[in-house]
Amino acid sequence: MRLTNAKSMKQGIRAVAARAGVSTASVSRALNNPDAVSPSLRARIEQAIDALGYIPHAPARILSSRRSRTLGAIVPTIDNTMFARGIASLQQYLSSVGYMLFLTTSGYDLDVELQQARNLISRGVDGLVLRGDCHHEGLRKLLADNAVPFINVGIYQPDRPYPCVGTNNEAAAHRAAAHVIELGHSRIGIVSALQRNNDRASARVAGFRRALTENGLALPPQWHVEVPYTLDDAREAARYLLNLKDRPTAVVCGNDVIAYGVLLEAERDGFSVPRDLSVVGFDDLDWSRHLRPSLTTIHVPTGETWQRAGEYLVRSLAGEQTIMHREIDFSLVVRESTASPAKS
Amino acid sequence: MRLTNAKSMKQGIRAVAARAGVSTASVSRALNNPDAVSPSLRARIEQAIDALGYIPHAPARILSSRRSRTLGAIVPTIDNTMFARGIASLQQYLSSVGYMLFLTTSGYDLDVELQQARNLISRGVDGLVLRGDCHHEGLRKLLADNAVPFINVGIYQPDRPYPCVGTNNEAAAHRAAAHVIELGHSRIGIVSALQRNNDRASARVAGFRRALTENGLALPPQWHVEVPYTLDDAREAARYLLNLKDRPTAVVCGNDVIAYGVLLEAERDGFSVPRDLSVVGFDDLDWSRHLRPSLTTIHVPTGETWQRAGEYLVRSLAGEQTIMHREIDFSLVVRESTASPAKS
DNA sequence: GTCTATTTTGTAACCGTTTTCAAGTGGTGT
DNA sequence: ACACCACTTGAAAACGGTTACAAAATAGAC
Structure with missing residues (x-):
């Protein structure tokens, strides 16, 4: 026929x-x-x-021209304001230059990430946007074998041989901790995200710790707790921390959502923020300025970061020379959730 | 060569x-x-x-087999917890049955939506997931011409000839308003999302109004205000409403984000919720139960809704018989933000 | 007006799969 | 043995574009 x-x-x-x-x-x-x-x-x-x-017919076009004007992105989850914002910016930028975005999620699982990468490559993407630099061993090989350009977003590691764009999480975290130290706190707790397979989380913890160490402050093991990414988990962590006989007067958090949890739980348990407890977040999500008390946090220009990632790939696909490591500035935003400790 | x-x-x-x-x-x-x-x-x-x-090589495969095992979805924005959740569920389901998802955003613009649909069809998607049933005239023709199956998600319109899955927004909104009426309120305001090009928003407003009318309650024009989808806009609307010499004792909102805005602004202006003002949301986002006071709202199973949409398309692509109109149950979740009005 | 350099246009091979169709293989019932 | 079947396998023609190459047309220079 x-x-x-x-x-x-x-x-x-x-x-x-x-x-x-x-x-x-x-x-x-x-x-x-x-x-x-x-x-x-x-x-x-x-x-x-x-x-x-x-x-x-795009597939035919791709088949014939061996180029798809499509980028792939793999994020841990879309169900997270940070990533949602980043993806939105990236997508908007890409569509402005005639590219499309293939979005997939890995659920913080490196094996899944690898699988998705394979999937995307099979789909014919011209390049890949990855989160962080903590990947499956096979992923680098896969990318190299197939000559797929990629960039690690959300981190800044000028010493590594891979392209990246993002803020220096260690430095930013250091700044956050320095802030409460400057306010006079010496009993400082940390509630971080799970560090496993999450270089961003670890970098932040490292920054927190360095600030403490540099100022001769101790971090009793029970003052550092790690939690998954949900409000409920963060609240539970806060409850634990606040019920210690010997509790911190300030808590620096791995991200804003965790900080919200700490804030909510503190108030629920009758502690007043910032009088009884100072709280610092990280990311500066929308909610942070609306909350009462509003949240002192590290502002990270997520949209810009992801857009730059797109720019990098699009430009290098066009054969232009581009800088491999791009640092995005952060800033400390001081709001109502931090203050000097009550004199004991 | x-x-x-x-x-x-x-x-x-x-x-x-x-x-x-x-x-x-x-x-x-x-x-x-x-x-x-x-x-x-x-x-x-x-x-x-x-x-x-x-x-x-997927494109070659698609070209040859004329089928891509890929669905397209067009949402107004990804930067919105509701959609993010829905998309996450849809994506997870699709990947469990070996499908992929091509996600694009329209920014609430029907022309852009049409353009994106064209884009997705050109990409060879097997089917399309759309939000609501308010589309560009050319979209239906495009879908028909190219024989692309689709489904409208987030609404329930059994009387229309298009497949859809979602809650009955009108009925749910009616329930929400009925709740405050049952509590004894008679001075009820509405803060809704923009109704233009948003059938979901309009259905909710319709439901609110019907409840008022059925109970012989009047809705002075200044008690109904429409706002874009941001916390700031919602707060401004609330400020306006609360500063009326003749203000409502309860406000029903088009969605939870709007309700958050009203809640925040009310407290900021020294009104106590629910003593001075009852507030009802719609969607039941995560935050709603964490907020203080926690938010009375309509719970909508977003994840299930979007997954069902995926199921519908996958099954009809497999040639199975499926129901065109699927209603997803909602429920009223009563929390702390509503109470009987203070006796005047 | 002739000749060359340049720009437009057409022809057809190729991109990497799927799928039709026919051919080959081995097992069964008689 | 023989015909008949069911099951595997392979050869080759699509699928709908792009692009290398050649041919044709146009422009410019003398």
Whole structure:
């Protein structure tokens, strides 16, 4: 039943060519590189195109041209304001330059991440946006074997041989801890995200610790607790911390959501923030300024970060020279949740 | 330079076939329908596949088979907990049945939505998940012309000829308003999302109004205000409402984010919730139970809704018979933000 | 007006799969 | 033995574009 009537195909570039009375090559050119075809032809072709309601078939195009104008992104979860914002920015930027985004999630599982990468590569993505630099061993090999450009986003590691764009989490965390130290606190607890397979979380913890050490402050083991990424877990951690006979007067948190949990639980247990407890977050989500008390936190320009990641890939795909390691500035935003400790 | 050495291609199904000493047809079969090939061959092929690290080329596969095992979804924005949750569920379900998801955003703009649909169809998606039933005129034609199955999610309209899955927003909103009426309120304000191009928002407003009307309550024009989807806008609306000389004792909101804004602003202005003002939300986001006072709201099983949408498409693509209109139950969750009005 | 350099256009091979169709293989019932 | 079947396998034609290459047309220079 596959009679290739050569000129009649119901649709497709050949139908357009037939209707416009030109060759398929010209139609293709009119589509991909309009300047390469004379205005008269172009007009005829364009007219044929929308007379037929022709929609180019991307897979065929990809197959033939070996390039998809599509990037892939793998994030731990989309269900997280941080990532949602980042992805939104990235997507917006990409669509402004004619690219598309294939988004997948790994659920913080490196094996799944690898699997998704394979999936995306199979899909023909031109490049990959990854979160952090903590990946499965096979992932680097996969990327190298298939010559897929990629970038690690959300971290800044100028010493590593991989492209990245993001804030220096260690330094930012250091700044956060320094803030409460400057306020006079010496009993400082840490509630961080799970560090396993999460270089961002670990970098932040490292920054917190360095600030403490530099100032000669001790961190009793029970003052550092790690929690998964939910409000409930953070609240539970806070409850534990606040019920210690010997409790901290300030808590620095691995991210804003954790800080919200600490804040909520502290108030629920009758502690007043910042009078009885200072709390510092990290990320500066929308909620942080609305909350009462509003949250002192590290502002991270998530949107910019992800957009830059897109820019990097798009530009290097275009053959332009680009900087491999880009640092995004953070800033400390002081709000109501921190104050000097009550004199004991 | 294109010498097709017929057997040697660096990679691709032909390389696998050559290495395993079989035809490309067999490799293809081993991949798509393992039972159709003898165990011995299958073993040889599989061994060749991972010896070569072969990754099938999806675009070629799509081109040839005219089916992509990929669905497209167009949401107004990803930067919104509701959609993020829905998408996450949908994606998880799809990946569990071997499908992928192409996600795009329209920014509440029908033209952009149409454009994105064209984009997705060009990409070869097998089906489309849309939000609501308020679309560009050309979209229906586009879908029909290209025979692309789709489903409208987040609404329930059994009377329309299009597949949909979601809660009955009108009924749910009615329930929400009925709740405050039952509590004894008679001065009830509405803060809704923008109704333009948003059938979900309008249905909710309709439900609120019906409840008021049925109970003989008036809705002075200044008691109904529409706001965009941000906390700041919601707070501003609340400020306006609370500063009226003649203000409502209860406010029903178009969604939880709006309710948060009202809650925050009310407290900031010295009103106590629920003593001075009752507030009802809609959606039951995570925050609603953590907030103080916690928010009375309509619980909507977002994850289930989107998963069902995926199920519908996957099943109808598989040729199975499926119900076109599926209603998802909502429930009223009564928390701390509502109470009987203070006796005047 | 001729000749060359440049720009437009067309022809057809190719991108990496799937799938139709026919051919080969081995087992069964008679 | 023979015909008949069910099951595996392979050869080759699509799928719908892009693009290398060649041919044709146009422009510019003398």
